[in-house]
Amino acid sequence: MTSGGVVEELARRAAAAGEAAVAGADLASLGDLADLLDQAALLAIAYTLRRHGLFEAPGAVHDLREIRDAMKVAPRHVRIVRRWLDALEREGMIERDGEGWYRNLRRVEAAEVEGARGRLDLVARGFAHGPGLTRFFQQAVSYLPELLRDEISLQALLFADGDLDVADDVYRRNLASRYTNSAAAAVMREFAERRDATVRVLEIGAGVGGTTAEVLPELVGLDVDYLFTDVTRFFLVAAKERFASWPWVRYGLFDLNRGAVEQGCAPGSVDLVLAANVLHNARHAGRVLRGIRELLSPDGRLVFIETCRDHYQLMTSMQFLMSPPAGDAEADFADFRAGTDRIFPTRQEWLDELAAAGFRDLLCVPGPDHPLSRIGQHVFSAER
Template sequence: MRGELDARDLLFPEAGTETAEGAYKDNVLSRYVNRVVRAVIGRVAEEHTGGHTGGPLRVLEVGAGVGGTSAELVPELAGHRVDYLFTDLSRFFLTRAAERFADHPWVRYGLFDINADYRDQGYEPNSFEVVLCANVLHNAHDAGAVLDRFRELLVPGGWLVFIETTREHVQIMSSMEFLMSPRDYDDVRRGRDRTFITREEWLDLLAGAGAETLACLPEPADPLAPLGQCVVAARFPADREHVDLAELRAFLAERLPEYMIPSHIQVVDELPLTENGKIDRNTLATLLPRAAGEAAPAGEEPRDDLERRLAALWAELLGLPRVGRDQDFFTLGGDSLLVTRLAGRVREELPEAGNFYWDSLVRQLVNQPTVAALAAHLRQAREDRDHGLTRTHASSLVRLSEGEGTPRVLVHDGTGTLTPYRALTAELAGTPLFGLAIDDAERYLELDPDTAAETLAGSYARLLLKEGVTRVRVVGYCMGGLIATELARQLTESGAVVEDLTVISSSRFPYRITDELMLEYGFAQACGVDPVRLGFPGGDLARALRAVQESSPGLVREGALAALAADPDPGLAEVGRRFAALALPPRPERLAALARELGQPPERVELAHRVFRQSFAAVTHYDPEPYAGDITFLRQSGVTNVVPTLQDDMTGFWQELCLGRLTVIDVAGDHFSCLDQERAPGVARLITGGPA
């Protein structure tokens, strides 16, 4: 378990599912629990068909994945009236399931997230007789809350049947567990550094949710029990009247004129009440149906045959009627699993992509996830081949959105990508929008850190002028703020008009860091991973950073934090011991641990780390000239561990640099969260001058 290979590539090589199916279906324990599920739900189907003259047995399978359990159950139900909804968090699994169960038209397919409000996903309460979960409930952030939502989804007397690992399990922990997002839980696992809920804890949780557990197999004394996996069948009480909506509609139709019959009827367990005991009509309004995954505006039509073929592939895989050339694959519902399938389909079905390796297409799609960008990349590669060139890097300039008015340019941060702007880009859709990203990481790593910002800005200015951009609005986050300022200066000197310059949570770094572990700490934060999960100390590092700079002002030397282990101050000594322990394994092993947290191949994370270190060096070496124009500085309000005085340091830097009018506006969040999904709308309004 050295972390040298990505779990996705091992379990789903080139987007195939055969390996995962073999691992999670074709073994003794899986066959046992799947047969128990088949027997239980088969019996429920028999009783439903025999004793209920209404509609079909409605089954919701949650987290169906490769369909190991479905493959056993669907044929068993073929002789009954059944409406079977096969769901997963990713569309990656849905298309393969649709092919497998094509002979069973009563099987439908959809997305479902156990950790989200089911109403927001297009589902209604009292909609299913059976909910089935196979090895998915340990992904629940709060298992009790998920059980409560299942109770609402089920009719009175409904069944919850699930397969779950009930102890730390080597097979799961060394494979599928690497695909889970790192986080703590809000249930019995909180703060206990474990993933799975025990058998006894599940029984208690089910009782707390009001369910009666009718089977929990294998029994503790069974020879299979030590393997640590159970199948549980529980039934919620029939303490409410079962309402058949078809019968209710027929009843109303006999007694009311058509215009008085509600267009939508929903069965709820109870009506919401205000504190005064009256019906809460505002809450009732929130119960109205909301379509799952409502389509975003379709964007600009594809411009040529290549873009049309790409857009058709995207639409098919995403389950959308159409896709615009400038729409973001991930914003439309794509994910890291589905992008691997898209890369495979592009490579197989488009002659223009036949010479590309599958993993290079995956990287291209992750970095520039639009039809227009991929088409441009493929066209450029074809032109390069026609001229005998082997380099196939796309342009650093990416068109993100079309619209009227002065174009706006987003400048990449220290990762070299536009990833931090993803939520902001969605808010700025419909306006003329470009992005600037590093197109050749190796070439970037060769730049002199002392002049990297100026060099990049010069090349970006030439790209924009070549594109015919003579009036522009420039935006930069983090290191991108420094490059954006240089870009604005060089564009102005070339005769272009910079209408406004906005920098977001950006500054020259106030001190140099050569301590590799401290750089890895910052890199983990930039990747969205809590460094504590990697073994770093929690809490505020400000005191430790001040302590190491007492002996070397303006510099955090290599090994300085680990050396605090000998400090007489107990708090500083504990920080030092944690850093000293992390220094024992070599850096490749530490980065491999981060790669597992991110679910990315180690070689990709290693390259990203090199880019981050180069960017960090560039930021600390940056020595800019004063800027003669106006600057709007969006200053994050939260504290950042690496630089606890960042707000004051940033403000002083821009006050000294800006010769024009400096407008400072505080925005919510810290350096790493100020552009997230929650805060992006407010930032977009500040950038565009819209209403606050």
């Protein structure tokens, strides 16, 4: 089969697996649920500002420093507040002048926030979308002041009492994740089936193993050596228990922002790299992609899942996981996102970065016209 034919077959199998995983679901209405989540997040942001005494007096104006100080924002979370203000301005809920003074914040009371959350709960009940997902976003909204002050961590909400059930709803059981995880698993199986030697798999940033849990069954019966990695041992302990029945899975630490060689991975030593919802953490996307390419064997393949559009709901939840460390609060991206407060590259930006890094035979599902593109989750794959 020609190179182009292989890519077409990979894309076909990936799309078919994704569609099968969400068969019968109302994907169009899922976009409406995402919009409700965003609306609830915007109201909660505005209410959080007001409950700290900001913009209460008629004609009151504040700059970022005053807003930050009033809410006692931890230095590493200041960029989240900047993103909040940008979102409010974009949606016409606040005004900013040329000198950086904010005024006329839309008045939002607790009753309006609760009403939005009630509508969200009502709509969410109609979806097989991971029942804990919406509840998690709701809980995060309730703790916004404490999250901003670093008095509570988002991890404490996501992994309460060491329970991974909510995290599974966030990373595995919701509709978008069901599509992307199944599509990624199909690409990996198709790749492994074509190899006549042991397939050396490296999963980077595996976290709670939401994608791993869908991938491993697809690799049963194939000659695979699977290395499950994350930047912290926290997830490795849970993964060893969760995947104990898969004897060909190994576990180790790996930091995508460090050189692979210094972490014991030789160039050309991996056939298949999987990265699910982690590459946006690359301080320099192009540099990390080039490093992964060097790690791959000839004709090796990279498969990754990424969120490719911003959601206001993420600004009130998951983005607290993406703030710089407390000891380096000013740390920023070193690529095209530097100085922008952006986190997620777009679909096209990822495709451009892959091409610039020297990858070929690029594929991306679902396509831009698919209903799930409104959510912004995509599976990418490319060959060295």
